[in-house]
Amino acid sequence: MSKTLRINGKTHEVDLPDDVPLLWVLRDEIGLTGTKFGCGVAACGACTVQVDGEAMRSCQMQLGDIEGDITTIEGLGTPDNMAKIQTAWVDHQVAQCGYCQSGQIMQAASLLAENPSPTDADIDEAMQGNLCRCGTYPRIRAAIHSAAKMMQEA
Secondary structure: OEEEEEEOOEEEEEEOOOOOEHHHHHHHHHOOOOOOOOOOOOOOOOOEEEEOOEEEEHHHOEHHHOOOOEEOHHHHOEOOEOOHHHHHHHHOOOOOOOOOHHHHHHHHHHHHHHOOOOOHHHHHHHHOOOOOOOOOHHHHHHHHHHHHHHHHHO
C-alpha cells in the first residue's frame, strides 16, 4: 500500500504494508538511521521520534496509523546548526555509548516545547520512559536545564 509521509520537512512516498513499524520505514526505506532500535516494545525510548511535535515510540507505530509531520533526530538540527538541546547535550558531555541519545534528545525536545522551564520533577517524569544503560541521567537533567535557559535567552 502506498503512503505519503512528511519527514523532516520532506515528502516521502513508501509502498509498504500498513502494519510495518515506522522505525523500519525510517531506517530501512528512507535511510534515516539516527532513530535506533532498542527493545521493540516501546519500553526503552531509543526509537523516539516526534509526530506533530509529540514524542512517540516509532517501534510501535504502524505505518497505516501515521498522520502528521514526523521529525527524527536528523531533522532536529545539523552539525552546523544544532538545536539548543543538542548544543546542551554536547556541552554537558551527556553521551557515553550514545545508543539511546537520539531518543533521549527527541523526548527532551518535546518536553521543552511543552514546558520551556521544567523542574527536576518535570524532567524526571517526562524522561522516565527513556532508558540510558550508561546512567547519564544527572547529565541529561543538567543538559535539559541548560537548553531551557538557552531557549529563554534567545
